[in-house]
Amino acid sequence: MTIASTIPNFCQGIQYFGQQLPEFSDYGQKPAIPEGQTAITSPTNTAAVFQTLLAADALRYLTLQVTASKASGHPGGFASVAEGIAALIMLGYKNIVTEVGHHAPGFYSTMFLDRSLEAMNITTVEQMRERFREMHGLLGHLSGQIPGLLSPAGPLGQGQHFAMAGAKLHPNILFPVTIGDGGLGEPYITSSFGHFHTAYPQITNFLPILVWNGYSQEHHSMVSTQSNDEMIAYWQGNGFENVILVNAKDYDDAHQPGDYIDSTACSFQKRLDFTQAVLTATDKAAQSALGGQLTVLIIKQLKGAGVHARGAKAHNLYPQHTLDNPEIVSALKSLALSPAAWELVRTNFERAGRGPAAQIAVTETEFSLPELGKLPLQEFPIQGEKQVATTAMGALVAAVGKQDPHFIVSNADGNAASGINNINIALKITHPTPDETYYQGPKGQVYEPLSEDACSGLAAGLALFGARTLWASYESFAINGLPIWQTVTQAMAELRRRTPSTITLFTAGALEQGRNGWTHQRPEIEAYLAAMMRNGNIFPLFPCDANSIQVCYEWALNTKNKGIPITASKSPLPLRTTFEQTRQALNEGGVALYDTPGKQKVVFAVIGDMALIPVMDAAKNLQDQGIGVRVVSVISPRRLYRPSDVRWEACTEPDGAFLDDQGFERLFGGDALITITGGASGMLEPILLRSQCRRDTFAWKRGETANSAGQLMGYNGLTTEALVIRALELLH
16 A cells, blocks of 8 residues: 555545654555455554554544544543554454443444445535434434444443343453443443353454443443452352453553553553554454353443543533533644545555455345244134133244244243243253253243343344344333343434344233232333334334234234234233224224124224223123113224324335224214223323314223222223213213
C-alpha cells in the first residue's frame, strides 16, 4: 500500500490532524496485517503493537468527536477498553458483542473504520457525525440494524447471552463480549455464565472482557474497592479456569494517584508496553477460550482514558460539550492522528478477519436450519374428554427438537410443573449428571437454570442469531425475563435479515395459582405485552383449548422476526375449537364459539381459556331469558387493532393483516359488549377502541389465596352472576 500524503476521503469531517509520530517511519510504513492476511502475524511484533496503539487512539478520537458533534452520548466507558477492542480487531476477531449499550459510539467507530458502515451509506466521518443519534442513523444504544454489530445492547446484564448463543451455534468462532464493571453489579452475568458452562462444558468459545475502570454511570462502581486478587478470585469462584488481568497501573510512569490510571498519560514507551501487554493477553485469552478453557480477560484502566474527562464525569456528554468546548478540543487535539496514520488504521481494520464485519460476522447471513416437515398435530374431538393444552403443545415441541438439533427449550420453574413433562421425556434436561428419573443427561435440549433472565436470554439470543427456540415459563415469574426478550424483539423488528421468531409459552396463569396466593398471581405481564403489540411484530396468542394451542404453535414456527408469546393453562379444559377455527382466528383475531339469536344481542369477547367457564354459563342464562348471545374467543388480539394503531410497516417482515370493519362488526357487533380476561385489561384495548356499542370490561384486579380458580375469579368479580347482571344493565 502507498502511505497517504494527502487526507484520505473517509477522513472528511475529522476536526484535527496530528503530526506524524517519530516511530511511524520505523513501524508505520506498511500495514501490520499484510495484504491477503486476516490478522497480525505476532502479538509481540513491534510494528503490530505500534499500529494497535494508533488504532486505540483512532477509536477514542472518533468516539469523542462523533458524540461531541451532538453534545450527546457516552464516550468514557469505551475509551477505557479502546486498546482491548483494537487488539481484538488486529488479531482478526470481529464477532464482538457487548453488555454495555453506552459503548455504542465506540462500536460504531469500529464499524466505521473497517468500512461496515458503508452499508448504511456512511463513508466519511462527516456523514457519521451527521447521522449519530438520528432517525435511520446510528442509534444512541446498539440496535439490531447496524451493519456488522451482532446484537443489541440496552439494559445492563444482557450481552453475555448473545456471546453464549453465538458460541453454541458456531463452535470454532470466538465471541468476545465486553462487560462493564458497573454492569457487573447485575446478578445475572456470572450466574448465567455458570449455568451455561455446567450445562455445556465443551462450549468455551465465548470470551468475557471485563472493562474494569472503577466507575459506573455517576459514581464509583461497586466493584471498584476490590483488589486485583479479589477480582481474580471472584471469577475463579464463578467457574472461570483462566483469569487474565492486565492493569494499566503497572505501566504508569506519570505518578498518577489511585488504583485506576489512564495509560494515555504515560510516556510513549510505556504506552507501547501497555498496548503490547493487552495485545498479548488478548491473544492468550482468545486461544484459551477457543482451546476449551473457560476464560475471562480483565482490562483495568481508568474510565475516560484519553478523552475529555476522567472517572464518572467521562461517562456522559452534556449540552456544553460541543466541538467548541475547551475540554473536547483539548482531548481531540491530544488524540489527533496524521492522515497517514488514519489510512494505516483503516487498512488494518478492513483486512482483519477477512473483511468488514458487515460482510463476515455470523449474523450477517441467515443461519441454516433443517426442515421440520409435517408436525404431528392431533385434533381432539369437540365435546370429548378434557385435555391439557400445554401437554398437547409439548408433543409438537418434542417433535421440533427431534428434527432440529440446535433447538432448545428453556424453563426456570420446570417443564413438569407446567404440564409439559413430555418435552423432558423426549428431549432431556441438559445436565452433566445422567439420571433417567428426571430425564436428564449431558446431551439434552432442555435448558433449566433457576433464573428467568438466563432462560429468556439464551432462548431469545439463539433466536436472534438464527436458531429455533422456546422459552417456557410460569406467567407469574416470566416478568423477570422480559427485559432481554423485549430487547431482542425490538432488534428483530430492525434486522436486515430474516430469523426465526422468538416464541414463548407462558403457563399456569394467575387463575390457576389459587393456593399460592399473590406471589404466583402476576398477570401484569400481559399489560407489558399489550403495550408491546403496538410495535408491530409482537403477537400475543391466547389459544382457548388443546386443539387451538397446536395450531398457534404451528403458525408461530413458520413466522420470522416476531415475538410470539403463547399463554395457556396447564389444567384439563373442554375442547371448544377445531383446527380450522383457530386458523381462521389467527387471521381475524378471534372465533365465535357460541352464537344464538334473540330480541337483543350481548357479545362476550374473552381472552384466555379458564375465563370462558363463567362466560359460557352466563351465555346460557341470558339465552334462557330470550337474549341473543355471542361468545368470541380472542386468540390474536393484535389482529383486532386498526392498521394505523400499529407500527407494522416499519418492521422487518412486516405483517399488515388486520380485521376489517365488516369483519369486526360480524364478530363483535351487538347491542352490548363485555370484554373479559383473567389477566390485564390492556390486552382488550383493540376491541374497546373499535366497538361502537355500550360496553364494559371485566379483568383481573388483585391476587389472593383461594382454594380454586372459581373462588379467585369470584374475588376479582369474574362470575356468572356478575356477567349476567352487567349484560342486562347494558341492554336497558
